[in-house]
Amino acid sequence: MKSQYSQLLSSERFRVSTASHPNIVSDAESDRGRLLFCPAFRRLQQKAQVFSMEPNAAVRSRLTHSLEVAQMGRYIADLITIKLQDKKLAKKEECAALVTFVETACLMHDIGNPPFGHFGEAAIAEWFNKNGAEIIISACKDGKPAGSLGSGDPRIESILADFIEFDGNPQGLRVVLKLQRNSDKYGLNLTKTTIASYLKYLRTSGNSHLSEKPFFKKCGFFKTEESLIKSVWREFSYDTPQRYPLAYVMEAADDLAYCISDLEDSIEKGLLNKKIALTEILNEWNKEVLFPPDELTWNIGAILEYAANEFRDGKPFTYIDFRTSLNRVIVNYCADQYINEHDAILSGTLHSLMPAESAAGRVLNLLKEYCRENVYSHETVQRVELAGYKAIYGLLDIYKCLLLCSFDRFTCALNYLNKDSNKTNIVIEKKLLKLFPENYVKVYKDDLSDLDHKDKNFEFNEWALRAHLVTDYLSGMTDDFAMKTYRELSGMQI
Numbered sequence: 001m002k003s004q005y006s007q008l009l010s011s012e013r014f015r016v017s018t019a020s021h022p023n024i025v026s027d028a029e030s031d032r033g034r035l036l037f038c039p040a041f042r043r044l045q046q047k048a049q050v051f052s053m054e055p056n057a058a059v060r061s062r063l064t065h066s067l068e069v070a071q072m073g074r075y076i077a078d079l080i081t082i083k084l085q086d087k088k089l090a091k092k093e094e095c096a097a098l099v100t101f102v103e104t105a106c107l108m109h110d111i112g113n114p115p116f117g118h119f120g121e122a123a124i125a126e127w128f129n130k131n132g133a134e135i136i137i138s139a140c141k142d143g144k145p146a147g148s149l150g151s152g153d154p155r156i157e158s159i160l161a162d163f164i165e166f167d168g169n170p171q172g173l174r175v176v177l178k179l180q181r182n183s184d185k186y187g188l189n190l191t192k193t194t195i196a197s198y199l200k201y202l203r204t205s206g207n208s209h210l211s212e213k214p215f216f217k218k219c220g221f222f223k224t225e226e227s228l229i230k231s232v233w234r235e236f237s238y239d240t241p242q243r244y245p246l247a248y249v250m251e252a253a254d255d256l257a258y259c260i261s262d263l264e265d266s267i268e269k270g271l272l273n274k275k276i277a278l279t280e281i282l283n284e285w286n287k288e289v290l291f292p293p294d295e296l297t298w299n300i301g302a303i304l305e306y307a308a309n310e311f312r313d314g315k316p317f318t319y320i321d322f323r324t325s326l327n328r329v330i331v332n333y334c335a336d337q338y339i340n341e342h343d344a345i346l347s348g349t350l351h352s353l354m355p356a357e358s359a360a361g362r363v364l365n366l367l368k369e370y371c372r373e374n375v376y377s378h379e380t381v382q383r384v385e386l387a388g389y390k391a392i393y394g395l396l397d398i399y400k401c402l403l404l405c406s407f408d409r410f411t412c413a414l415n416y417l418n419k420d421s422n423k424t425n426i427v428i429e430k431k432l433l434k435l436f437p438e439n440y441v442k443v444y445k446d447d448l449s450d451l452d453h454k455d456k457n458f459e460f461n462e463w464a465l466r467a468h469l470v471t472d473y474l475s476g477m478t479d480d481f482a483m484k485t486y487r488e489l490s491g492m493q494i
Helices: 024-036 039-046 062-086 092-107 117-140 154-164 168-179 192-198 223-235 245-268 274-288 295-309 319-340 342-347 359-374 379-404 407-414 428-433 438-449 458-476 479-489
Strands: 219-221
Touching: 024 092, 024 192, 039 062, 039 168, 039 479, 062 092, 062 245, 062 319, 092 192, 092 245, 117 154, 117 379, 117 458, 154 223, 154 458, 168 192, 168 219, 168 223, 168 438, 168 458, 192 223, 192 245, 219 223, 223 458, 245 274, 245 319, 245 342, 245 359, 274 295, 274 359, 295 319, 295 359, 319 342, 319 359, 379 428, 379 458, 379 479, 407 428, 407 458, 438 458
Parallel strands: none
Antiparallel strands: none
């Protein structure tokens, strides 16, 4: 007799794998290995979690954060699978695969983040918002009268949407689906199960009017990957965009990991005093505790009390004790939620494993707010983020010539020619393009080959691929490499 998870966990890939995987467990392990061994994952070690360019190795990078999220994901998934087997909702082999699929989605959840995290995303979005329309008009008029293309052209808004809503989540899909290619255009060629488990938001760019709907708050995938995501949904017989069950676990693991860890890193760096911070957090918690408290509320309150007092039963209660105790009670809550709300999970209608009104949601929000007020706004954080913003914005200014030129001139520059078809000298563009990774250029060429050159919108669609090439290169940089490249290309250092 088939379980519900025999259909839910699919080994289907975008290209049939050349390796022979005997079962769903091997397929899941293969995805994990492909992700762990790819360069984009390794580069996370030099991308900031909160503190960019951080010399203290004990403070988390995106890589160490991703490893911790993966551990939290496994922890939650392990408890879930025990309960699924007890209720005969899934078989042992399916449960083993489920845990690994969750772990892989957690490992890759930040793989698309640009240098300097959210500040990097903001810099890219703001640059295209300010400059994009004017650049498209210059690049796509292609010898036509200047007045033939105006900023009100709806094609401009459509093409710019990927970049004005630039975000690490959809960029991560480009990384694993295309940019981390081996010998063909399929990237890491992960299973559709892993891709679905990663997909946190369910809309493409340009549909911000849907942002009030659950899972539509942000762009989840770019237009360039829309057909691939629709293929994923078809695999699971989703007639409309729907959150995949394992994505709930990935999201919960991320929220749990970063809320607690950002506070710990701030104490490690000396930005916060542990005793003062935990006492203030306890005081805020006591202001909003609902009565009568449920068991989770009581447990969380007790953990905060021990942490603030630094003793439990007369013995020292460290931050590690605080972190592990809080993780344990919330992980158990998430696993129970998954089983108790199983039908809503499978249908994609549950909002979250940790609702905002629950004790788990309230304590994590309290930790977020405390860090927002006392850490993320700290002068030392602001200075580095402002420098990072300037570097990314400045690099886009430098690469602007690649987006301003016509398709003909760009093609000549890509082929390292000295002149375009109008016999105009090419000096800068060809040298800049030599700096771009070969695989990224291949992705541009692969996607270009799928365009119809006779289509009246060809120039617009080509420009979008060119702009993705630029943002692919920029977002793949580490924090320090972005700063170094900006200084070099600006002529500030050699």
